[in-house]
Amino acid sequence: MYIWNAADGKVNRVTDDMFNAFNPAWDPQGNYIYFLSDREFAPQISQIEFNYATNRDAYIYAMSLRKDVKHPFPPESDEVAVTKPDEAPKPKGTPPALEPKEPAKDLNKELSKEPATETDKEKPAPSSTPEAKPDATPKPPTTLIIDFDGIAARAARVPLGADNYGGLSAKTGHLLYGVGPAFYYGRPGDRPASLRIYSIKDRKETTLAEDVRGYSISDDGAKVLVAQGPTYNLYDATPQGDKSKKAVPTTALAVDRVPAEEWSQIFNEVWRRYRDWFYVSNMHGYDWVALREQYKPLLQYVAHRSDLNYVISEMISELTVQHAYVEGGDFQIPPRPRVGLPGARFELDKATGRYRIAKIFEGQNEEDIYRSPLTEIGVHASVGDYVLAIDGEELKGTDDPYRLLRNKADNPVQLTVNKRASMEGARTISYRPITDEGSLIYLDWINANRRKVSEATAGRAGYIHIPDMGANGIREFIKWYYPQIRKEALIVDVRANGGGNVSRMLIERLRRKLLALNYARTVDEANTYPDGVFTGPMVALLDANSASDGDIFPAMFREAGLGPLIGKRSWGGVVGISNRGQLIDGGGISVPESGFANRKGEWVIEGYGVDPDIEVDNDPKSVLEGRDPQLERGVAEIMARLKQPTRLPSKPAGPVKTLK
Incomplete structure (x- = not known):
């Protein structure tokens, strides 16, 4: 982590260069800088092989900016204060834990209070969850003084356990930060992300909100806007703030926009991103400014967002690079009907004019991704069965079975089946449909390949x-x-x-x-x-x-x-891409940012x-x-290559270690 000094223009490293430090947050009083650092090295262990993966490896630290700054978390005294007995008699036998106590004071609210006036004394007592007030503590000096000598050693860990922290912010008396799950490749984490607040005085952590996508704290430190699921909610930025949740309605939000002006901005934004982030600064030898001017006149003919994507794709394709993706934008594609698929194939029996089941994908019902509906327990369907009706509607050879399966994905589907092309003796089966058979087709292909290899x-x-x-x-x-x-x-x-x-x-x-x-x-x-x-x-x-x-x-x-x-x-x-954020209308652009080279430092594979x-x-x-x-x-x-067996050697005979 580095701090740039505006006075002398120097950049000063303030953390050890061996360990990852990130997400700095200034103490509003100018005494500390808080930050996150990956300093927990006890890993998780895989259950499939003896190998490790790190998780919950960050701590929160406070670094004093000057040598005269006190330790932010000094040792706490365990002494018990001896007080005089209360003058008012207590009920006989009342346990100390049940005696009435004053409510805990919130540091921000205490600091923001002004001396009470006579009028204030006559006012009724405030409610138990008062509105949070801005911090009113003295402001730090205009010029921030930092003693860089030995600063890396002046870091103290906030007394919290290691976790997956992020989004650290500091306000007077408190820290705010997110705590997230471990990263799983291909499935959700083991817990929802949450927003926490830590009281520096009380050394206590409180959860403000669950299922958090992000947050933003107000300049005065009194409020925090939290993105939760698809909604936004406003909270008091205090340890009691979880009870202050107020929804921020967005359904009526509207904006005046001129599409042509947006399209011009998007075009120029894409051009700038390529100028600033393309993996080589020479733009593959092309004059990038000239290419912008070559394609810019086409904007006057753009009549739809997809037209803009076409113009942009033509411009960036001049660079002759893969991974130059343009997608999305402010236009809608009608949703496709959700078809209640059975994981099977139908064929028309021309002799009877009826459809029958030609193939049932075997699937692997232990895994939901490979669930094959007609092979599940209690679903008695077989290859060769005639399908005479779907959800009670007769299926004839002149119709399409998939027409009758449209919009059936969310409920069980009933098939009327029989061993012969007749309703007499037919039976009804019910299955839980799937909406995509691609995974079953894939599994069918790789299983067939595995069998071929095994047999051969x-x-x-x-x-x-x-x-x-x-x-x-x-x-x-x-x-x-x-x-x-x-x-x-x-x-x-x-x-x-x-x-x-x-x-x-x-x-x-x-x-x-x-x-x-x-x-x-x-x-x-x-x-x-x-x-x-x-x-x-x-x-x-x-x-x-x-x-x-x-x-x-x-x-x-x-x-x-x-x-x-x-x-x-x-x-x-093989020039890799990174996400630099959405475009103004929600569209996406991928800039190839990292090229692949061999161990000699020569570009390889790309374009060939x-x-x-x-x-x-x-x-x-x-x-x-x-x-x-x-x-x-x-x-x-x-x-x-298998002329000789490659099996591991068998266990050797046990050693004899008796003395002769």
Whole structure:
């Protein structure tokens, strides 16, 4: 953490350069600077391998700005004050804990009070939850004096435990901050984010609000506006503020706007973001100012927000870079009807003029993402059953079954089915629908591939497909890698991988080297050291749709010496993007900000892709015949490398340590 001095223009480092410090907040009185720092190093441990992940690793600190500033949290005395007995008699037998006490005083309110007048004395007592008042403490001096000598050592931890803190603010007598959940890739955190307030005098933390998206404190420190879910609420910024919640209505908010003026601002904003954040300042050799002037005249012809997206996309595409995405904006797309899908395929039996079930996706009902409705307990449907009606409406061969399933996604759907194309003897089944069968189609494909590999290798080789390098990809890797870790060989398929950012995690695990083994008495198979080592040969499959981090993975697979690449050249886009916030109307723009280079410091992959070591095309004829030449070549290559078994050695005989 650094402080810039306006007097001499110098930048002063005020925290240790070995540890992460962030989110500074000035004490209103000019005595301290509060900040967050990641200084808790006791990690969580994975349940699938002996490895760690950090969580709740930040503390809140107060740094004194001068040597004469007192410790913000000095030792508290445990002495008990001896007082005279009350003059008024207490009821006999009243426990001390139940004796009447004055309410706790709020520091901000006490500091903001003015001397009472005679008129004030005649006023009735205030309510139990008075309106919060602005802080009225003396203002700090105009010139803030900081003693930089030894400042890094003048930090004291706020007496709170480590947590996932963020959004630290300071007001007189109190700190405000958010506490969030651990980050899970692909699912919500283990708790909602909350806004807390800490009383420096009382050394107590209070929760102001739950389910918080963000907050903003007023300049006088009296109020805090909190974004909660889709709404906004106003609170008193005091430890008792949780009872002061007032909704801030936004339904009637309106703004006068001239779309053409917004479009001009958005166009120039996008141009500026590329000027300031594009990963190389030379803009790939193009005159970026000239390109703006070339496309700016087209704004007069823009009549809809989608037209603006088209103009912007044409301008930024001049830079010849991938990941140059333009999306959204102030226009609406009508919602599609939610179809109550059964996880099955229908076919028309022309002989009877009726539909029947041609395929039921097997699914994996243990996981909601792969739930297959017609395979759930109590749903008795079979391939070949005729579907005679949907929710009581007859389904004829001249109709479309999906028409009858529109807008049925939110309630159970009833199918009238029979083994023959007749209502006589028909039965009714009910299923919980899904709205997207994409996951079931994907599971069906990878299960078929795994069976092909197992059959072709007599069970010796494993198969894993990684659909992207994001939440789906890391989930599938964890799910399928560890159960197959003792296979003799492995085919890693990253065809149609949509990219993301976890390839480094996967490569780190795949390239682990066996250093030693560990045997237990009751288990014949060894554990590897380090954990999770795959000891057999590997190959990777890629194609033209292996993109972004899906480009990087096969390149690093080869760089790590893990095995050959089989398939077609990949997409070729590895300049990463970051989110710099929404545009004025809610639209989005992605600026390529971080380029990928090899260990020699040379730009690689972008605009070209990754060449396979063995080029194999899945030609249309083979695909229509149900074949997968790329997978077949992967099997052939892996078997060629399995001339000798790659199993771990069996447990050695027990050592004899008796003395002779």
